[in-house]
Amino acid sequence: MRTLRVHFTTRFPLVLAAALISLLPAYAFSQTTENKKANTVLLPDGTPIHLVLMDDLQGTKLHVKQTVHFKVRQDIVFGSRLIVRTGTEAIGHIESISKSGLLGKSGRLVLQFDYVETVSGAKIPLRGGARVSGGKGGALTGVSALWYGPDASMPVGTIINAYVNQDQKLTFPL
Incomplete structure (x- = not known):
């Protein structure tokens, strides 16, 4: 064998x-x-983020979907981890706008928040916005019936609160 x-x-x-x-x-x-x-943080839904408006919004010069810039007013810290640094740019847009009209009708402006970037570069979606009205048109008299009402506007430096949209799982390098 x-x-x-x-x-x-x-x-x-x-x-x-x-x-x-x-x-x-x-x-x-x-x-x-x-x-x-790896450092994973769960940022809960509804976490407030304080923003400062960086664009001068005048009702006559605006259009729908126009990008609006904000800066973060104060650090976002969750646990012991820095999530968003003060001064980081946040982005929003103009959702709707109505111009002032005859008979003292005031203008309206609606802002919507989009996102803010974390220190690691991830984008956190935001929710919330701001609605502004141009104020009161005053008393209606025979002479003032053809006057336009005030336009809606927001000056630079206006402080607005945005909120984290849904729970966000963020990963940071070790």
Whole structure:
């Protein structure tokens, strides 16, 4: 009877492949535990963010969907982690606008918040906005019946609160 001899050069790659396959589950587990060790923060829905308006909004010069710039007024810290730094730019847009009209009808302006960036570069979606009316048109007399009402406007430096839209899971490098 003949015995079949397998040479070392044939056995070695097979043994090496079997060893690597047996180590794969341990490697995958170590990778998932590394990901869990990364600094992950859950920023809850409704967390307030104080913003300062950086654009001078005058009712006669605005249009719908125009981008509006804000700056964060104070650091957003959750736990011991800095999420958003003071002075970071936040973006919003003009949702709707109505011009002032005859008979003292005042103008209206509606702002909507879009997002703010974290220190890691992630964008946090915001909700909320601001509604501004141009004020009262005054008493209606025969002479003033053809006057236009006041336009809606917001000066630079107006402080507005925005809120985090839905729970946001943020990951920071170690």
